[in-house]
Amino acid sequence: xxxxxxxxxxxxxxxxxxxxxxxxxxxxxxxxxxxxxxxxxxxxxxxxxxxxxxxxxxxxxxxxxxxxxxxxxxxxxxxxxxxxxxxxxxxxxxxxxxxxxxxxxxxxxxxxxxxxxxxxxxxxxxxxxxxxxxxxxxxxxxxxxxxxxxxxxxxxxxxxxxxxxxxxxxxxxxxxxxxxxxxxxxxxxxxxxxxxxxxxxxxxxxxxxxxxxxxxxxxxxxxxxxxxxxxxxxxxxxxxxxxxxxxxxxxxxxxxxxxxxxxxxxxxxxxxxxxxxxxxxxxxxxxxxxxxxxxxxxxxxxxxxxxxxxxxxxxxxxxxxxxxxxxxxxxxxxxxxxxxxxxxxxxxxxxxxxxxxxxxxxxxxxxxxxxxxxxxxxxxxxxxxxxxxxxxxxxxxxxxxxxxx
Numbered sequence: 147x148x149x150x151x152x153x154x155x156x157x158x159x160x161x162x163x164x165x166x167x168x169x170x171x172x173x174x175x176x177x178x179x180x181x182x183x184x185x186x187x188x189x190x191x192x193x194x195x196x197x198x199x200x201x202x203x204x205x206x207x208x209x210x211x212x213x214x215x216x217x218x219x220x221x222x223x224x225x226x227x228x229x230x231x232x233x234x235x236x237x238x239x240x241x242x243x244x245x246x247x248x249x250x251x252x253x254x255x256x257x258x259x260x261x262x263x264x265x266x267x268x269x270x271x272x273x274x275x276x277x278x279x280x281x282x283x284x285x286x287x288x289x290x291x292x293x294x295x296x297x298x299x300x301x302x303x304x305x306x307x308x309x310x311x312x313x314x315x316x317x318x319x320x321x322x323x324x325x326x327x328x329x330x331x332x333x334x335x336x337x338x339x340x341x342x343x344x345x346x347x348x349x350x351x352x353x354x355x356x357x358x359x360x361x362x363x364x365x366x367x368x369x370x371x372x373x374x375x376x377x378x379x380x381x382x383x384x385x386x387x388x389x390x391x392x393x394x395x396x397x398x399x400x401x402x403x404x405x406x407x408x409x410x411x412x413x414x415x416x417x418x419x420x421x422x423x424x425x426x427x428x429x430x431x432x433x434x435x436x437x438x439x440x441x442x443x444x445x446x447x448x449x450x451x452x453x454x455x456x457x458x459x460x461x462x463x464x465x466x467x468x469x470x471x472x473x474x475x476x477x478x479x480x481x482x483x484x485x486x487x488x489x490x491x492x493x494x495x496x497x498x499x500x501x502x503x504x505x506x507x508x509x510x511x512x513x514x515x516x517x518x519x520x521x522x523x524x525x526x527x528x529x530x531x532x533x534x535x536x537x538x539x540x541x542x543x544x545x546x547x548x549x550x551x
Contacts, residue, residue: 150316151392151545154232154381155485156330158225160374160472163200164227169489171471172497173518178472179372180235186295191345194357194510195336196374196473213274213348213527214287215252216334220286220377222291225328229275231416233391235326243296243324244289245315246379247307247331249477249498249532251281254337277431284332288379295403296324304532305440307331308378309480309540313399315382325387330481331381342459347409349428361474363441363467364448364509371442374473378482392545394488397525398427411447411531416454419537420527424458427525427541431459434541436496437511443473451529452509455461464521466514480530480538485550491523491544 152409157164160178161171171178179195187193203211204218211219226247229235255278262270278281282300289298301310308331315329344350351370352362361372382396398424404415422432437455441448453467468486469475475482490496495518502515528540 147387148320148322150319150396151385152380152394152396152488153383153391154228155488156227156231156379157377157482157485158198158200158202158223158243159376159475159482160196160198160202160221167340172468173495173498175498176471177500179357179360179435181354183356190338190341190353192341192350193354193391194360194372196372197336199282199373213281215246215255215278216286216373217252217332218278218284220334221332222287224330224377224379225288225291228328228379228381235383235388236328238295239295240454241296241325242294243291243315243318243327244285244292244294245284245299245301245311245327245329246288247301247303247311247477248281248284249304249307249333249359249496250335252279252283253335253340257337257339268520285437288328294328294329301475303536304534305474305479306530306538307477308482308535309484309528309538311403312380312396312481312484313401313538316399319382319384325384327382328379330377331478332377333476333478334375335476336373336375344373359501361443361470363439363443363470363499364452364506364513365415365502366504366506368443368445368448368472371444371469372473372477376472376475376478377483378478378485380481380484394491394545395543396540397425397543398541400426400539402537404537405537408535409533411450412535413450413454415535415537418459419539420454420458423527423539423541429525429541433525434459434463434527435488435521436464436487436526437465438487438526438528439465439467440529442469449506449508452511456510459527461510461512463512464496464514464519466496466512468497480528483528483530484540487528487542491526491542494523495520529540
């Protein structure tokens with residue numbers, strides 16, 4: 147089967163409207179978590195979120211933006227960035243595919259339009275509601291933008307969706323169904339109902355008086371994740387399809403299901419995903435030098451993942467948790483972590499985990515904290531796990547000197 151390389155990166159996050167700004171924010175240890183100023187937030191237990199620093203509607207144009215849910219808007223922006231970063235490959239449209247995952251799709255459109263229906267009547271409901279709320283909407287719009295005719299796919303696997311989209315894109319290339327795939331994840335579900343639901347599930351932080359300190363993966367005093375919005379997209383290509391384009395190799399992936407509990411993390415399922423990814427990449431745990439942890443800052447989830455990493459990979463890799471700066475991008479989080487892992491390889495530096503003042507004694511890992519760490523780039527693992535028992539691990543390796551740019 148064909149080898150797969152990553153050739154382009156795009157991102158819209160709480161740290162910036164593009165990859166360079168976001169990467170600078172990660173290296174500086176900035177926080178994109180802010181207090182919510184909307185009146186509806188006053189009634190909520192959790193009144194903080196990772197908000198975008200740019201207005202996607204303004205960047206797209208108001209007329210086009212009115213037809214798109216916010217998650218579609220930022221998916222389109224991130225895809226445009228990634229496509230440009232890859233050099234706008236001249237590929238046959240029949241050999242170009244799109245895979246964009248999401249956890250909730252256009253849930254804010256659904257909820258807002260239901261409110262319109264209840265308060266103003268059926269004639270005030272937007273005729274664009276259905277394509278705006280569809281979870282496959284982001285993939286569909288990106289495929290239209292690029293003219294991608296080899297498929298427009300939309301994994302909906304909660305917070306594993308972005309990573310699963312990249313894995314699915316790699317499979318399309320390896321199976322010979324596409325030469326180029328635009329893959330990633332998007333999420334924009336900061337809404338009173340979603341925040342209330344997460345709060346009722348005791349999943350989110352209520353450190354409302356100190357938003358920038360609320361997301362604290364692996365810290366002994368963490369109290370839940372911070373909901374955030376954002377999108378991240380990569381361009382995948384068949385290795386050798388063109389020269390001089392590779393940023394990194396997507397060497398392997400593992401996808402497993404816990405098949406046990408709808409929301410709880412499971413050590414075995416996570417460890418199996420990591421081992422499967424390593425086996426597909428032809429590597430062992432000892433080969434891994436860096437792990438982009440899922441690490442959302444929940445009391446139970448971080449400990450389970452730490453144990454799974456220690457079991458499947460070992461305690462030696464440099465581990466980082468970028469959600470400490472952005473909050474949890476949910477369906478986009480695995481794709482965003484992939485972008486960060488590629489940049490860490492490119493620049494030879496790993497961002498530090500913010501807000502890690504006191505490492506949980508149950509976390510027996512080498513977590514990068516304090517300041518970014520310079521390293522000799524080697525195999526990296528990206529983890530993404532989601533409600534529903536979804537586990538996805540990706541293994542990336544540095545591009546060879548002859549193919550890097």
